[in-house]
Amino acid sequence: MLPSGGRPLTVLDDVSLAIAPGESVAVLGPSGSGKSTLLALMAGLDRPTSGEILYDGRAIQNLSEDALALWRRGSVGFVFQSFQLLQHLTARENVLLPLELRGDSSAGAAADELLDQVALRDRGHHYPSQLSGGEQQRIAVARAFAARPALLLADEPTGNLDSRTGSTVLEMLARLQRRSGTSLVLVTHDPATARLAERRVHLLDGRLVRDERDEMGQPQPLLDERDEAADRLAHAERGRA
């Protein structure tokens, strides 16, 4: 429930969702369906007015802001639609930040390796304002995986990118997720993007209306086999959003 114009507004209602370690889940739904709110609750950024959010069997909704920050530091990575890089830090420093926060003694080497993985090693000294949108999001992906989180939360990671750049970013995200065994929650309104995940849950008006898994338990390939129809659908949905 969120305050809205002085009156409480119910955003999510009776949603129950369990995510297994290493699982990738896409959360789909039209604009205003409660996708981002669900993500914020899972990240401990918002607190539910009722119900529980359990991580490793322990409730997080009543933790203090300090405890939540510590938990995020050790367990959660983020990728946002609007990148959310710190503008006064260089690309490399943005990636370094979570490593330094963990007290990683080889933070510099780890950051350089991550920059290598997102193919931006040579742009590490640039500030976010000097990078393109796609490059900024790749830096954000590298930062998200820097602290090797158990849970990665991605909110419309391609929402501000053109389709080709978006696909590249998603490829990198998927590759890193598979390699690290991180659980991924991907919020999107784009069915094509959602095919990255092995499980897709659909929200409508704050309720969970459908939960589907790939039969083989494997996510669908993104780029190679994607057909034009899926592309058009994605554009149409983006247009509605």
Place this chain on the structure above:
Amino acid sequence: MIGSPPHPNRGWASRFLARQLARELRGVARRLLAFVLCLAVGVAAVVIVATISRSLDRGIRLEARNLLAADLAIAGSRPPTADILSAIDGWTGSRRASLREMVTIVGAPRDGMAPRTLLVELKVVDGPYPFYGNLDLDPRGPLSPLLGDDGVAVAPDLLARLGLGLGDTLLIGGEPFTIRGRVLLEPDRIGGAFTLGPRVFLSAAGLDRTPLVDLGSRVEHRVLIELPAATTLDQLHARADQLKAIAPRSDGWRVETYDQAQPALRRGLDRLQHYLGLIALLSLLVGGVGVGQAIRVWIAGRSDSIAILKCLGVRPREVFVLYLGQAAMLGLAGSVAGCALGFGIASVLPLFLRGIVPAEMLDAWQPMALARGMALGLGTTLVFAVPPLTQVLRVAPARVLRQNAEPLPGSRAVTIACAILLIAGTAALASAQAGDPLLAAQFSAGLAATVVALAGAAWLLTRGVRRVPRDGGWVWLRHGLASLGRPGAAALSAIVAIGLGLLVVFSTQQVQSQLRARMEAEIPDDAPSAFFADIQPDQWEPMQKLLAERHASDLESVPVVVARVREVDGKPVAELVDQVGGGGGRRWALTREQRLTYMEKLPEGNRIVAGELWIDPARNELSVDQEFANDLGVHLGSIVDFDVQGVPMTFVVTSLRAVDWESFGLNFFIVVEPGALEGAPQVRIATAKLPRGDEQRIQDQVVAAFPNVTVVMVRDVLDRIVKLLRRLSWGISFLGAFTLVAGLVILAATVGVESSRRGREVALLKTLGMRRAGVAALFATEYALLGLTAGVIGALGGGLVAWIAITRAMELEWKNDLVSFAVAIAVAVVLSVLAGVTASVGALRRRPAEVLRSE
């Protein structure tokens, strides 16, 4: 703890914070230039005051021997007794010199006319002078041979005023002397602002040629003593005690040692330091308001970054420490800049203080003053930065997903801690600056009340503006009003700051101008314009005739007999002085040289408030001014024993009077019943109204005819006081102006920090078809309204402070000065518009597309 990250090394958090702090500081200084400027202005004011007072204090300490021109001195209004002199002569290896000082009239002879005359301070030297310090003469050389029996050395000012030069003749007491030299510097005379006239040096033999040392002439006698070089401070004080035993204070003697020299000057300096120090502190506190405002706007602009940091796992308290570190760095930068500015201004200050303070005593390099500036600057940063910095605790990490995420709920404990920090911090800063907890408490309370009043008025006005109908009138006026009343506008703190600055400047200016106006114009029409002293009884009749022939009117004269109080109600003065202790009015009343007069009827302006005048035919009676009676410790029926120049006389107090001292008439603390003192040695004093424009000529003729008579022109004396007052008020206004500047910096800074909002407004207005001049007019209207608000409140507040000072503290009549009031408001408006529009120039210059594209 759920998922707590590993902590592989000790101190990792502080290392991380230090690294992150260094990164965060990039570009911050440029964005928070206002922060640095606000603080620098306040710190500079503190440093200037501390530098002046410390360097004067140090100068007085280092130059102490020079300022006394001796190791030890004894002074009184009588010639030193044989006991005193023989005691001094008994000290092996010591030397002494006798000085006599008096105020008198000198003249420059003119062919066929009475000499042109001038009031001077005469100093007669008998013996080696000075023992310490330099008496700079032109031509160079020792004083005694230069003076001889018929020569004088004079201040350059005298030569200029009388149109004389070296070798010319100067008449003293009617006797001619040759001007042999000019006195450029005199060690034991500080400044020229507190003197009655220029200095004239004369030898003892020269003085003997004049009739000046007649009975009743007011002469200050002083013996300077040089002790052997090896004398310790303890030995010095032992010598001083020896002198005090022979020449007690109750007999009117003052014994001074070089380490306690110039006590009045030191007390005055202390008082000035505290007063100016608090005005400087006000600038610093206003600067602190600016610091708080800059931080508030800064944090608001950094909310997204703060949310990201929290999202990445930086704990709120770590974010707070990170930002506190940045504020501390900026505080350091502002304090250093302020110290540099203060040092720079203090270095050139001697140029402006010429004539008040000897330039060689002002040394701008005062490390302790700079340390004080640094400490107060950092303290102010802490006190004013922490409360707005706690905003970082409330930034919702959910902003990374929703820009309009509600801030996290505030903590009551944090709010209370901030309030305590603000109140206790301000009081601590005031206490550090005032050096007196009571004064600091009064200052803090007064400041709090003023700020609350200013903020309340500003709040009411900004709310009031919202209710002004905006459906007609000029578009820029409508938009200006709307901007001022917009929620979240930074108008409040800018109004408080500018208002406070104007309050200080305007109240100082009002007190000064009202006092000056009173002195210049409000001397009662029937007040005398000239005062004559040291008239011998047989001179009064011919002098009366002379004055009447020159059309002088309202001639009044009374006899004066000099005496000292010996006992009050049977208790010796020495005992009473011991009971009084310390100093103050009572000690002064008991030990001063009493000037008594006798008369049958009381003059105008005297009213009996207790008892009756001359009712006891059996005893010699006194009528005493009621306030002086309090100081003296007498009441109706008290028996007062006087020493009338060696003759003991006993009186009884039979009436108390209220005296109107502002009538400029011949008023006395103690009036004696006629019949008691007629036989005592006496002089007369007189007052008269001289025809306007003819004062100097009549003074010249009176002095020519009666060389021993001293003439003081009332207007001349008032002019000197006015001049001194003007200099003092200049100093206070100068410091007050720092507060005003700090207020304007806050305004400009707030506008500058808000430039992105401004830029967007300008872009939209231009896109909608408004020209740049139109947008500038719109902004100017907003800042003019802001300046008007601050001006009206500040001027009203300043007027109130001045009114309290004039009517309550000085008990004078208040005169409304609407012109100054209007000028003060106009100045606030003009300065606000200038500061605001200048800070908006960047926003005005940007092209609309540039701004809107970046949205």
